[in-house]
Amino acid sequence: MQNKIGGNIQICFFDINLWFGVNKVSDNYSVPEEKIEALLSERNKSYDIKDTVISNFLSIYSSPEKGNEETYKLIKSYELEEPGAFGTLFMENRFFIEPLDFGKWIENMYYKGFRLFRLMPRTQKYPYDPDLFSQFYEVLNFYCFPLIISIDEMDMGKDNNIDWAKIIEITDSYENIPFIIEGGLGKNPEIENYLFSVLNNTDNVFLETHNLTSLELLDNLVRCGSSKRLLYGSGFPYFDTQATTSFLKGSSLKIRDKINISYGNIKKIFDEIAI
Numbered sequence: 001m002q003n004k005i006g007g008n009i010q011i012c013f014f015d016i017n018l019w020f021g022v023n024k025v026s027d028n029y030s031v032p033e034e035k036i037e038a039l040l041s042e043r044n045k046s047y048d049i050k051d052t053v054i055s056n057f058l059s060i061y062s063s064p065e066k067g068n069e070e071t072y073k074l075i076k077s078y079e080l081e082e083p084g085a086f087g088t089l090f091m092e093n094r095f096f097i098e099p100l101d102f103g104k105w106i107e108n109m110y111y112k113g114f115r116l117f118r119l120m121p122r123t124q125k126y127p128y129d130p131d132l133f134s135q136f137y138e139v140l141n142f143y144c145f146p147l148i149i150s151i152d153e154m155d156m157g158k159d160n161n162i163d164w165a166k167i168i169e170i171t172d173s174y175e176n177i178p179f180i181i182e183g184g185l186g187k188n189p190e191i192e193n194y195l196f197s198v199l200n201n202t203d204n205v206f207l208e209t210h211n212l213t214s215l216e217l218l219d220n221l222v223r224c225g226s227s228k229r230l231l232y233g234s235g236f237p238y239f240d241t242q243a244t245t246s247f248l249k250g251s252s253l254k255i256r257d258k259i260n261i262s263y264g265n266i267k268k269i270f271d272e273i274a275i
Helices: 033-047 064-078 099-111 134-142 164-173 189-200 215-225 241-249 255-271
Strands: 002-005 008-011 013-020 049-056 084-090 114-119 147-150 179-182 205-208
Touching (some): 013 033, 033 049, 033 064, 033 241, 064 084, 084 099, 099 114, 164 179, 164 189, 241 255
Parallel strands (some): 013 049, 114 147, 147 179
């Protein structure tokens, strides 16, 4: 999305990574539910963030079921249209018992305003490899439903390195799933070459930008995978929204590339969900 002000093009944002609720690890990162509406309005005014996908801390620290329910209530009660608010789904334990219910659930939750499915295999102790999670990947693949995973949640192979081969296996097997990788809470400078390799060897992997701190890395990722493989996320409240938006606005990328990353790519992904 873009607006023109005084002949200049103004970059607008679609944030796919904002958290709310009580953070039980550190209260400094808690975002009370009652402040969400004012928060999104202020971010729209100050940083041109027009739409936001929100994740609920309750889904981590209490239960995914309760978190999904509370997120839906938030979206429904505020009926936020400008700025827009959407939800992130978390895997509910009951589907490991009754996996055949998963497809209908995805449909229903889409109509309730959910647009991302977040994998939390390390924190919530479940497998996500292509064999043991296959029934769920097949549903997501059928609906072209995007999923997101933090690097902090990805399995470690030997020598405590991320098992990138597993990601390639998943994305090769389920080509219709937009597979979004976000950088978690660390800077992870040592994984740059892995990111380049993943972009070069896949068509459906996307990288979220909140923890990129090097403009050179941003330029190289665009050179490697094109700007159509990057998506804006603020990582709020862990990361500063002004810093993450200014990082992209202040880069030397072409305006079309900035628009792709800030809003266009995720809008296209959501428009192509087959529900």
